[in-house]
Amino acid sequence: MKKLVAMVLTLVMALMSVSALADLVICQNKVEITQQMEEYAKLYTEKTGVPVKVITGGGSSDYNTVLKSEMASGREPDIWVIEGPSGYELWKDKIADQTGAEWTKYTAAAYMDGDKVVGFPVSVEGYGLAYNKNILDKAGIDPATLTNRNAYAEAFAKLDSMKEELGLDMVVAMVAGTTTGMTWVTGLHNFNVYLTVGNERNDTTIIDKVLAGEVVPDRFHQYCQYVDLIFKYSDPDMLLNGTQDSQLAAFANGKAAFYHQGNWMDPSLVALNPDFEIAYAPHAFLDTDTDGILVNPPSWYVVNENGNKEEALAYLNYLATSEDGADYMVNKAAMVPAFTNVTLTPATPLSKSVMEWNAAGKTYDWQQYKLPDGFGMGTLGAIYELFASGAIDVDQFEAMMIDAIKGIAK
């Protein structure tokens, strides 16, 4: 009997110490900053005595699976990441109201449900076509002129003809493969170019039409020509087999003049020591001029209503308002903070460029996450890959895309 009691006691103590190991459980989706985030969590524990555990789900589709399993595990995360309306709708019942929290004073990018503040902007992120300034200078191309599709067509053709003397393997480093899991670049980020470029940030006419199964014929036609242009001047092998790493390596080693990725690649880019100046050019896919890159908080931290709510709010306030938080966001994780009280400027090239475009007010919205789950990466991504493989031409591509979009309304 004594033995049994002792055993039960040990078991209870073991269970208690497991939960004591983490007062605060955070489930997040940015694989590239896992290490930085865990270090910050450790620092936070040192300063406040609150143990924090960070769970990271890799890649954008896997994160949702990880989050669902964590939610079902019996120890729900106190803070997790939503990527937009579909994530918010899915977890709405569990998400706490953060209205009036200290951090809300310093940002305009919070996730709102009506008047309620529900999401803390993780950062602002942006993407365009990053360029290698050395190569453009050598080819005599002024990046400031790249504001419509014809300008790009000319610039790409010129770079392509000078490939050998510039040491280029391809003009644009672009990826579209399912095998390597890169269809989010095409089906979500590139498709968003069609959704928002040239429009006001809160203008939702194009996405609303897509959700009703329609496209704007002339705009969509021009968009398909732009995709054709990018694919034509990329490398066929890179398109189908390129990974996030090989795409980055091509650009960082000066083998590609343009790079279709966002500033979240900064930590990896800097690690490769590129010896040239880098900035963003706009995704100007129209005949007419559009001058701006695509900037948005890509995700928001939400707080669990049923979890350790006070500790979670304190953690987020500290992140937004303390020097440690600013140092982590800007210097360690190389993110562009969404908070006006943060005065540090990012040292890394892509984030710096995003901050400049953002400060100039030349930005377009991200609306790709309003697409139904899996539609961008899966359904559209497959068509982009088919086009990249050369199995269909640009007209078939346009027809199949329109057909797939029609399928949404069903």
Added chain:
Amino acid sequence: MKSMTRRKLTEFLFLFPTLFAFVMVIIIPFILGIYYSFTDWQGTGAVSKMVGLDNYKAIFQEPGFLHSFLVTLLFTVLNIITVNVVAFIISLLVTSEIRGRNLYRAGFFIPNLIGGIVLGLVWQFIFSNILPSIGQSLGIAGLSKSLISNKDTVMITMVIVNTWQYAGYIMLIYVASIQGISKSVLEAAEVDGAKYWTRITRIQIPLMANAFTISLFLTLTNSFKMYDVNVALTNGGPVTMFMMKPVQASELLALNIYQTAFKYNNMAQGQAKAVIFFIVLTIFSIIQVSWNKSKEVEA
């Protein structure tokens, strides 16, 4: 009488832990799963409404699912053949008088100890980086591009990797069976003048019929349910055309079900696919086992 009930109770108590686990993790989820396949459940929250057979109707009109069905059948047939042929040949090799046969046994079995995800990633690197660079430097056109990103060769890569992993395991079953054959039968045949090939086809193979039943069953279910290597090696890609729609060329059924449930967040439809998957696999397995059983002989 009293001792009978006591005995029954003891039996039940011994059975209880396993039975409890089995009911909790297999029986109840299975029944719930069938129920969800008739609803529009999204994976969180409560079921909002029953939709009858709509999920089943939709999946049979979906080119992606039908294509997955066909490639799964293709993969299963190819894989059963290659795994068993290779396993049988190497089991003959390691039961012969060859030197170092224990080393070979261990060597052939080791790939089976590596997890499918690791294995898939390692082979992905081989197929999309190492082989193309060898092909390019030697000027072999067939190898100079990744075999994975070609829709015509991607299934071959799946079969190669799975055979490499699984043949060693099936080999063990054949080895045990070969060693179980009485030496006197083989010696008698040899004295009667039967050649090596005749001894294998007329004596060993018929006497090994029960090993074939098990091996074919294992390879059938293993190939049909293949998921981990599929995810890590090809992720279902590349894209190909089927019924005028783009579909994933190497997406086997298990991966297609996963993608429906988690990527498209369509739990109920994924569940309906899983029910169909279960029914088809059960029918195939029953046919295979009863056919094989009829071939078994007593020695």
